[in-house]
Amino acid sequence: MFGRASRPSFPSLLAATAMGVYLLVAAGATAAVADAARACTSWPVCRGPVTLADPALLVAWGHRVVALLVGVLAVAAAVAAVRDRAAIRGRVLAALALALVLFPVQVAIGALVVTSGPTAALTGAHLAVGMVLFTALVVALAWELEPETTDAPDEGWAVEPGVDDAADGSEPAEDTPAEPTTAPADLPLRTRVTATAAAYFRLTKPRLMWLLCLVAAAGMALAATGPPNLTVRTIVLTLGGGVLAIGASGTFNHVLEREKDKKMDRTSDRPIATHQIPVRRAVAFGLTLAAASLAVFAQLNPLAAALGLSAILFYSVVYTLVLKPNTVQNTVIGGFAGALPALIGWAAVTGEVGLPGAALAGVIFLWTPAHFYNLALAYKDDYAKGGFPMMPVVRGEAATRKHILYYLAATLVAAVALAELASLGWVYAATTCVFGGVFLWAVLRLHRERTESAAFRAFHASNAYLGALLVAIVVDALAV
Secondary structure (H helix, E strand, C coil): CCCCCCCCCHHHHHHHHHHHHHHHHHHHCCHHHHHHHHHCCCCCCCCCCCCCCCHHHHHHHHHHHHHHHHHHHHHHHHHHHHHCHHHCCHHHHHHHHHHHHHHHHHHHHHHHHHHHCCCHHHHHHHHHHHHHHHHHHHHHHHHHHCCCCCCCCCCCCCCCCCCCCCCCCCCCCCCCCCCCCCCCCCCCHHHHHHHHHHHHHHHCCHHHHHHHHHHHHHHHHHHCCCCCCCCHHHHHHHHHHHHHHHHHHHHHHHHHCHHHHCCCCCCCCCCCCCCCCCHHHHHHHHHHHHHHHHHHHHCCCHHHHHHHHHHHHHHHHHHHHHHCCCCCCHHHHHHHHHHHHHHHHHHHHHCCCCHHHHHHHHHHHHHHHHHHHHHHHHCHHHHHHHCCCCHHHHCCHHHHHHHHHHHHHHHHHHHHHHHHHHCCCHHHHHHHHHHHHHHHHHHHHHHHHCCHHHHHHHHHHHHHHHHHHHHHHHHHHHCC
16 A cells, blocks of 8 residues: 555554554643543553543543554554565664564553552653654654655756856846736726735735734643733734734745746746836835834734744745755754744743743744645745755655655654643644644655645645644633
8 A cells, every 4th residue: 555565554554553652642641641540540450430420530441442452553563564574674673673662661651650640750751752652653654665766856956055046147137027017007996906905915925824823822822821811902912913924024035036936837926026016115015014013013022022023034034045045954944934923922921932832833843844845845846946955856755755754753742742731631632643643644645646636635734733733722721
């Protein structure tokens, strides 16, 4: 199914075992598990009848049944590996062996938590070993899915910092002949006004707004679990300032990448690339949005305003001008831009940066490559024409698919760490397991199919995962 025809089930077993372990780890990181441990102080079975009247006991039994099933999956994966060990890479076997050693250790620590009572040291060790176990299984899966012969990057590609797109070194010409810059004058005034307004709206990159505003909302919800309380004023100012900051960042990105946009099929129709909006007006529009954003954030507190300014500058200058055209790690480092709204949301409520807010930012940072590399795969040729050193262009598609799986695993581990730090409940745990499983399934299909449609499927699955996770954070944190 996923790999060599001689053993189609081995990658499937690895993936199923990894997600089973993740389910156990995510469940163990929620506050409800501590109550379940107190409801069942015996091991391996619990005393007393299991009824819906005692949810904690039901949870304890469910946790142990799932652990048993995951153990069966791990043994099945080990048997499949031994049966065909000559065809499996040595490093895959080593990673799987590490996981098999850690699994009984994880079970033993869990038994101690139950029989001795949950302590910070035992529960911390239980969580840490589970994360390492999950990571070992995902690494084994990534190495197993790696093709025997990897594809080579585009021939002749070289990253040359500071070199502009123009082969002759000339400056981009703003008045390069192009299509008409505005709607024809003979069109009705209403039509021309609507077209111009729509063009300015496109400059703000509205598709990014809903997700980044949801990140800020999750940050506010996490901060609101303690004093001070979350108010309508804080919500309106934070989301309003965020929309304006995103719009300013998007506008500056359009301005700075206008020459590269003309070379790429998916961006060649952007308002500045087609001269529908003059550059000077676009810059003025971006500056107006940025100033308005800072004014709104300043109504909250100085830290929120400083973080808002940092987000605009990082995306517009650091990412767009420095990282994106010059380094293959542009997507990874650029994840800071998407992570900052989490800190802004937390700071808007508390006036400071707290550990749970930073942990949420870490989830967003790690999710960004797992998300965007799928789009880079789908538009590989387009990015090459634009002169951007994206991972598929420089390192090849096989390396990119492997990194998607790595960053997906890192995102899921970070999500568990967030659950522990923020004391999130079962809504969050179920969401990260279910939607994380869907995301993993889409990535596995990407490895198998290696098509543009598979890349888009994984891209949309990544959006669904993060969107659902952020909603779950708001629900759990505010106990709706």
